[in-house]
Amino acid sequence: MAIADKEVAEPNTMSFDLTAYLRQQKEAIEAALDCSLPLAAPTRIYESMRYSLLAGGKRLRPILCIATCELLGGTQAMAMPTACALEMVHTMSLVHDDLPAMDNDDYRRGQLTNHKVYGDDIAILAGDGLLAYAFEHMATQTQGVAPERLLLAIARLGRATGAAGLVGGQVVDLESEGQPDITLETLNFIHTHKTGALLEACVVCGAILAAAPTVDVERLSRYAQHIGLAFQIVDDILDITATPEELGKTAGKDVQAQKATYPSFWGLEASRAEAKRLIEAAIAELSVYDEKAEPLRAIARFIVARKC
DSSP: OBOOSSOOOOOOOTTOOHHHHHHHHHHHHHHHHHHHSOOOSSHHHHHHHHHHHTSOOOOHHHHHHHHHHHHTTOOHHHHHHHHHHHHHHHHHHHHHHTSTTTTOOSEETTEEOHHHHHOHHHHHHHHHHHHHHHHHHHHHHOOSSOHHHHHHHHHHHHHHHSTTTHHHHHHHHHHHTTOTTOOHHHHHHHHHHHTHHHHHHHHHHHHHHTTOOHHHHHHHHHHHHHHHHHHHHHHHHHHHHSOHHHHTSOSSHHHHTTOOOHHHHHOHHHHHHHHHHHHHHHHHTTTTBOGGGHHHHHHHHHHHHOOO
């Protein structure tokens, strides 16, 4: 339970098993995703949507939503439809990002990208279908949440997805490719919108569903902003240092596309130091919570330590 009026010492976290926690949550999310989108007619579009939605991945976004909701007194059950919707939106962004008109990638999560299997036309429509279905799923499947809270969560996800969030960041990212004079301000804009906005929505929606006070929503929003930027910095580092097998996608794409990255501004070591600083700032935002916040603390540490 949140403790909003005073700070508490961070609990002894040695007993928390992040690997087991992530595995348990991921199993529940995978089952919910599979049930959320059954095959229907026209079969080909549903096959395409399921192909990418059920392709695996860390499922960090839905896990963040559930962990935040549980921290603040909610339950996995009340958060799960929104957690699935967040993964649908994220999957849509990957399907569209991989298209020839965008990043033109052949592999995602260790398998052929959607358009390589189903064609550009179906891939575009699959992304559109996932985006629309995400909001339908939230609106029709959420239980145990006051309607006004659900409406706030839907609005927050809509803003994070559209031109004020993910889409806007993608536009500036495309416009910036090959430009030699991209500033750090522009790079931050790209990634706080393209990557950070949806990660922040995951945490904030979890808090909203749990009917958290404004002070908790704002505190956890700051936590999410820090981990979102750190996540992207680590992504930029891994694009340089990891293998395609480790990444599950083509490595070195940022360099090939002449994209500005954090390592291109600061170098690898300074980028690692900045990611670590952001994670420490994120964890500091959780100092007012007891051991129920340990999943969020551990996920923050995982983000900066991950290898894929």
